[in-house]
Amino acid sequence: MTELASHRNRQIRLAARPVGLPTDRDWQATTEPVAEPDAGGVLVQTLLLSLDPAMRGWMNEGKSYIPPVGIGAVMRAGGIGRVVASKNPAFAVGDLVSGMLDVQDYALVPESRLKAAALFRIDTRLGTPAQWLNVLGMPGMTAYFGLLDIGQPKPGETVVVSGAAGAVGQTVGQLAKIKGCRVVGIAGGAAKCDWVVRDLGFDACIDYKSGPVKDGLKAECPKGIDVYFDNVGGEILDAALARLAPKARIVICGAISQYNATEGVKGPANYLSLLVNRARMEGMVVFDYAARFPQAVAELAGCLRDGRLKSREDIVRGGVEQFPSALLKLFRGENMGKLVLEVAAA
Amino acid sequence: MTELASHRNRQIRLAARPVGLPTDRDWQATTEPVAEPDAGGVLVQTLLLSLDPAMRGWMNEGKSYIPPVGIGAVMRAGGIGRVVASKNPAFAVGDLVSGMLDVQDYALVPESRLKAAALFRIDTRLGTPAQWLNVLGMPGMTAYFGLLDIGQPKPGETVVVSGAAGAVGQTVGQLAKIKGCRVVGIAGGAAKCDWVVRDLGFDACIDYKSGPVKDGLKAECPKGIDVYFDNVGGEILDAALARLAPKARIVICGAISQYNATEGVKGPANYLSLLVNRARMEGMVVFDYAARFPQAVAELAGCLRDGRLKSREDIVRGGVEQFPSALLKLFRGENMGKLVLEVAAA
Numbered sequence: 001m002t003e004l005a006s007h008r009n010r011q012i013r014l015a016a017r018p019v020g021l022p023t024d025r026d027w028q029a030t031t032e033p034v035a036e037p038d039a040g041g042v043l044v045q046t047l048l049l050s051l052d053p054a055m056r057g058w059m060n061e062g063k064s065y066i067p068p069v070g071i072g073a074v075m076r077a078g079g080i081g082r083v084v085a086s087k088n089p090a091f092a093v094g095d096l097v098s099g100m101l102d103v104q105d106y107a108l109v110p111e112s113r114l115k116a117a118a119l120f121r122i123d124t125r126l127g128t129p130a131q132w133l134n135v136l137g138m139p140g141m142t143a144y145f146g147l148l149d150i151g152q153p154k155p156g157e158t159v160v161v162s163g164a165a166g167a168v169g170q171t172v173g174q175l176a177k178i179k180g181c182r183v184v185g186i187a188g189g190a191a192k193c194d195w196v197v198r199d200l201g202f203d204a205c206i207d208y209k210s211g212p213v214k215d216g217l218k219a220e221c222p223k224g225i226d227v228y229f230d231n232v233g234g235e236i237l238d239a240a241l242a243r244l245a246p247k248a249r250i251v252i253c254g255a256i257s258q259y260n261a262t263e264g265v266k267g268p269a270n271y272l273s274l275l276v277n278r279a280r281m282e283g284m285v286v287f288d289y290a291a292r293f294p295q296a297v298a299e300l301a302g303c304l305r306d307g308r309l310k311s312r313e314d315i316v317r318g319g320v321e322q323f324p325s326a327l328l329k330l331f332r333g334e335n336m337g338k339l340v341l342e343v344a345a346a
Numbered sequence: 347m348t349e350l351a352s353h354r355n356r357q358i359r360l361a362a363r364p365v366g367l368p369t370d371r372d373w374q375a376t377t378e379p380v381a382e383p384d385a386g387g388v389l390v391q392t393l394l395l396s397l398d399p400a401m402r403g404w405m406n407e408g409k410s411y412i413p414p415v416g417i418g419a420v421m422r423a424g425g426i427g428r429v430v431a432s433k434n435p436a437f438a439v440g441d442l443v444s445g446m447l448d449v450q451d452y453a454l455v456p457e458s459r460l461k462a463a464a465l466f467r468i469d470t471r472l473g474t475p476a477q478w479l480n481v482l483g484m485p486g487m488t489a490y491f492g493l494l495d496i497g498q499p500k501p502g503e504t505v506v507v508s509g510a511a512g513a514v515g516q517t518v519g520q521l522a523k524i525k526g527c528r529v530v531g532i533a534g535g536a537a538k539c540d541w542v543v544r545d546l547g548f549d550a551c552i553d554y555k556s557g558p559v560k561d562g563l564k565a566e567c568p569k570g571i572d573v574y575f576d577n578v579g580g581e582i583l584d585a586a587l588a589r590l591a592p593k594a595r596i597v598i599c600g601a602i603s604q605y606n607a608t609e610g611v612k613g614p615a616n617y618l619s620l621l622v623n624r625a626r627m628e629g630m631v632v633f634d635y636a637a638r639f640p641q642a643v644a645e646l647a648g649c650l651r652d653g654r655l656k657s658r659e660d661i662v663r664g665g666v667e668q669f670p671s672a673l674l675k676l677f678r679g680e681n682m683g684k685l686v687l688e689v690a691a692a
Contacts, residue, residue: 271611272579272629275630282626283622
């Protein structure tokens with residue numbers, strides 16, 4: 001244990017609230033010594049960090065479903081780590097855990113913060129550590145509850161999902177296929193579209209970079225859209241609104257196209273389609289479903305095991321210093337599958 | 347009966363699809379002789395016509411919940427009339443009826459169109475003919491099903507309704523009071539606000555002409571908005587979105603501020619408040635609830651009788667020629683209560 005004091009904890013802190021895309025000036029790298037946990041606490045070495053569109057919102061001031069990251073604070077991030085010191089009987093040295101580890105090499109979690117950090121041991125028989133940040137983690141939970149609880153797809157219905165090749169989108173589409181729906185993805189570029197159709201079994205995927213999404217939706221959704229799962233907002237949301245079937249359900253999960261907008265969010269001009277089609281648009285926050293995560297994890301792990309569900313992670317290597325540039329990959333749509341930063345080799 | 351042939355049927359027809367507010371050039375007045383009904387049909391003399399924001403949408407080309415009015419066709423309108431000739435045993439001369447009579451002195455309804463015209467006898471023991479266009483008619487049905495089925499207000503919740511002094515708004519607010527809610531209206535001008543608070547019992551009313559609606563909502567909805575019933579769209583919808591309580595329900599009933607927009611509808615820029623607040627925005631079309639109208643009419647008539655519900659109609663006199671100018675009154679917000687055109691004295 002005395003060895004720990006010789007390790008240094010590199011951290012990425014929020015230095016300023018970004019305007020538009022985060023730049024180098026919005027971050028500050030710091031290094032601290034690694035400290036021993038107090039009674040009831042644990043020390044976790046970060047192995048993998050999750051990169052999420054929602055992070056952009058956490059960097060803004062103002063009311064949201066979660067408080068903003070403070071200026072000068074270590075950037076908030078979920079991740080997978082290994083317990084390297086424990087004064088809590090629920091965690092043993094060597095355990096692999098998931099939780100809010102933040103963008104740093106070592107997360108010191110006192111007993112009082114165990115719950116807020118949502119620290120729990122992961123079972124690698126159910127999935128790899130990276131899969132625990134993807135289909136068995138928040139993106140998978142978001143897909144599962146957003147699609148099934150809010151979207152309520154019925155067999156034979158048409159489900160459209162934007163950000164189809166992203167962490168949430170890949171699982172939304174596959175779950176909708178398992179439910180017997182026609183599934184149409186929307187993604188940027190032929191490679192992503194090919195992947196979700198050929199590997200994941202989507203019925204079609206519209207490349208928003210190659211032509212108007214509304215034309216693609218017209219061709220691929222002849223009976224209209226029954227469930228639209230929106231990860232992107234902006235013009236794609238408007239195109240989907242224009243193609244709703246009666247009694248359609250729109251799940252508002254995210255709006256990555258708008259998170260870096262400097263001139264205000266673009267509201268969906270076609271929202272009156274909700275009226276004409278007696279349709280519904282509803283927001284969801286995955287943390288509300290925490291009590292049901294174990295059930296969802298068990299079901300999704302079963303689907304992974306029997307091959308009905310595939311998962312893809314896009315792993316960036318290089319340590320916490322790579323966090324600022326990796327985050328930009330996400331907003332530029334350069335990731336295929338769940339974007340993960342490898343901080344240390346497992 | 348031979349006397350009928352001496353009557354002339356003045357009609358207002360749609361001459362062109364308006365751009366922005368309808369102008370005189372969009373209308374054409376015609377006169378036809380009055381004809382006898384064929385077997386199974388009825389002839390109805392128009393007494394009152396309903397003036398509705400939805401009429402503006404009917405004048406546009408394109409897909410909606412109801413086909414557009416054809417160019418050259420008599421303008422569609424609901425109304426109250428008296429049967430003056432009948433070859434159908436369900437209707438007797440002298441009966442007062444409600445239905446789609448259109449903007450004309452006489453509606454000849456053949457048997458094949460009785461259902462499409464939704465013709466039915468009204469019971470004036472339940473309400474006056476004008477009330478049958480208001481709280482016992484489509485506005486009342488819209489308020490009843492929109493608020494109760496879509497909005498689902500619970501006692502103690504805060505309900506906000508825009509267009510509060512309009513046909514739908516006045517009943518939405520009163521029904522929400524009956525359900526035990528805190529009710530805040532939004533209307534234009536002190537006279538309307540005073541009326542809904544003093545006469546109708548709203549807890550408060552925000553005058554959107556006297557200051558920012560968001561400030562008013564902040565002051566009057568300290569716990570946030572649980573149900574927002576939207577008749578207006580535009581900036582007021584955005585202000586309400588910014589003030590939602592968790593799990594709020596927004597009923598999209600109309601968007602009168604946008605119906606005459608010439609530069610496209612303004613989408614609600616604050617729609618991501620749905621996500622943050624796990625809230626829902628849902629459209630409704632009153633005709634979907636037709637099977638339940640009798641139950642709603644009975645309940646609303648009971649409330650009228652025992653004084654828990656008041657109704658106000660703003661009656662324009664002068665015959666069908668007044669229809670174009672009366673319609674503009676609606677879009678200028680010059681009506682207080684349900685706007686009705688008196689075509690002939692009852």
